[in-house]
Amino acid sequence: MPWLKVSSSLAAIGGGVVFARRIAVVGSGYVGLTTGACLASLGHRVICADVDPEKVERLSAGQVSILEPGLSELVAEGLAAGRLEFVLGASKAVLDAEVVFMCVPTPMGVGGAADLMAVESVISEVRDLLPVGCVVVNKSTVPVGTAERVHKLLNRPDIAVVSNPEFLREGSAVHDFLNPDRIVVGSSAQDAAERVAALYARLGAPTVLTDAPSAELVKYAANCFLAMKLSYVNAIAELSERLGANVADVTEGIGYDRRIGQAFLQPGPGWGGSCLPKDTHALIQAADAVEFDFMLLRATIDTNTRQRQRIVTKIREACGGSLAGVRLGLLGLTFKAGTDDLRDSPALAVAELLREEGAELTAYDPGVAGAVPGTTDTVRVVGDAYEVARGAAGLVLLTEWPEFRTLDWARVASLLEGRIVVDTRNHLDPDVLRRAGLGWRGVGMQPVD
Numbered sequence: 001m002p003w004l005k006v007s008s009s010l011a012a013i014g015g016g017v018v019f020a021r022r023i024a025v026v027g028s029g030y031v032g033l034t035t036g037a038c039l040a041s042l043g044h045r046v047i048c049a050d051v052d053p054e055k056v057e058r059l060s061a062g063q064v065s066i067l068e069p070g071l072s073e074l075v076a077e078g079l080a081a082g083r084l085e086f087v088l089g090a091s092k093a094v095l096d097a098e099v100v101f102m103c104v105p106t107p108m109g110v111g112g113a114a115d116l117m118a119v120e121s122v123i124s125e126v127r128d129l130l131p132v133g134c135v136v137v138n139k140s141t142v143p144v145g146t147a148e149r150v151h152k153l154l155n156r157p158d159i160a161v162v163s164n165p166e167f168l169r170e171g172s173a174v175h176d177f178l179n180p181d182r183i184v185v186g187s188s189a190q191d192a193a194e195r196v197a198a199l200y201a202r203l204g205a206p207t208v209l210t211d212a213p214s215a216e217l218v219k220y221a222a223n224c225f226l227a228m229k230l231s232y233v234n235a236i237a238e239l240s241e242r243l244g245a246n247v248a249d250v251t252e253g254i255g256y257d258r259r260i261g262q263a264f265l266q267p268g269p270g271w272g273g274s275c276l277p278k279d280t281h282a283l284i285q286a287a288d289a290v291e292f293d294f295m296l297l298r299a300t301i302d303t304n305t306r307q308r309q310r311i312v313t314k315i316r317e318a319c320g321g322s323l324a325g326v327r328l329g330l331l332g333l334t335f336k337a338g339t340d341d342l343r344d345s346p347a348l349a350v351a352e353l354l355r356e357e358g359a360e361l362t363a364y365d366p367g368v369a370g371a372v373p374g375t376t377d378t379v380r381v382v383g384d385a386y387e388v389a390r391g392a393a394g395l396v397l398l399t400e401w402p403e404f405r406t407l408d409w410a411r412v413a414s415l416l417e418g419r420i421v422v423d424t425r426n427h428l429d430p431d432v433l434r435r436a437g438l439g440w441r442g443v444g445m446q447p448v449d
């Protein structure tokens with residue numbers, strides 16, 4: 001490793017002096033908008049670019065369509081202070097920039113590898129427009145080796161490329177950006193890396209300064225580790241059921257070990273969303289490309305696929321062994337609570353499997369308004385949790401929205417034909433349901449009737 005510096009706080013980098021920088025952010029989606037608005041709130045002058053003229057118009061008027069707590073307030077604050085601006089096209093944003101953040105989409109491409117088309121097209125668009133000595137930063141999740149590839153594409157010896165992955169969770173992106181567990185910055189140009197790290201000086205977070213391939217791998221390794229932890233806890237949940245143990249006590253017991261930690265030990269219908277599925281497949285693909293059979297990660301993905309089927313088996317058993325023509329109510333469709341995101345949602349995957357077995361599905365999700373494109377023949381979406389229960393043989397909770405805990409369960413029981421609630425998130429209180437005359441089936445826990 002040419003050089004590696006882990007400083008307890010950023011004051012040690014760049015002498016602790018915080019300079020307001022002129023920053024361009026290319027791509028105003030979930031990562032770009034959060035990055036731009038938060039960097040502006042740290043005092044930097046930020047120009048965010050996007051290719052969608054309507055989006056640029058809406059954002060310039062302070063209209064934020066992403067469901068993220070605190071984001072629209074930060075955008076409004078940045079616009080009012082003149083520290084945040086939105087323009088159409090990367091060319092306009094980079095002309096005066098000291099640092100350019102690449103926050104364009106890198107979706108899953110052929111074979112699971114990340115698709116870098118958007119990154120490459122922006123680089124060729126701005127290559128000759130970038131001010132001398134400007135730093136280009138990859139913030140999007142990109143395969144190991146992308147910083148070097150971008151450097152070659154730029155073919156500008158005066159321009160350094162830095163990898164600076166984000167670790168934002170949907171539903172808490174602003175909080176995660178402004179309260180990072182760590183900042184990771186990697187480049188073959190140490191000075192450029194320190195300049196990027198200094199942008200976050202006010203956050204006082206631990207900083208890992210390393211080379212680009214290591215920083216790029218941190219992102220994948222972190223997300224794949226989280227996925228592995230979840231697949232492990234879902235496997236322990238299955239074992240708990242077979243051994244007559246209680247997974248909530250088991251995870252509490254192991255979670256006190258600081259080497260394990262309590263976080264990310266909640267069993268459920270499997271992990272999903274726009275990141276973990278994409279990043280696990282991309283890392284498998286990257287490993288295959290260098291002839292490394294990442295068995296552990298394959299098992300992590302296979303365990304997750306199996307978990308969705310296991311949930312369907314649990315529901316079928318709770319409904320007497322067959323789902324053909326059975327009416328079920330689903331509580332939750334998004335991949336987790338606090339977001340309106342349905343991408344690779346475990347809830348939708350389970351609904352698909354239930355539908356394949358002939359079940360008739362009605363669903364309610366606080367984050368979803370109206371029919372879900374592409375699933376209308378799978379599930380009927382209604383606007384009320386009680387409507388979901390009407391005439392159903394059972395209820396299946398798939399997303400841990402807080403409001404489901406405070407439902408009037410006696411009223412639910414009066415609407416249901418059957419009396420079973422399958423709680424795939426162990427989110428509800430079985431005693432409350434029992435008092436309402438309902439049976440409870442959790443994950444990794446013994447049934448309560």
Ligand code: UDX
Nearest residue numbers: 166167168169170264265266268271272273275335336
């Ligand atoms: C994830 C990473 O957490 C984040 O650091 C990275 O930047 C992007 O990917 P996100 O996609 O928002 O963030 O989802 P996350 O909160 O990590 O949840 C992922 C999946 O795991 C969801 O389906 C969630 O329901 C599930 N999950 C999470 C569990 O089943 N149990 C848990 O204890 C935690």
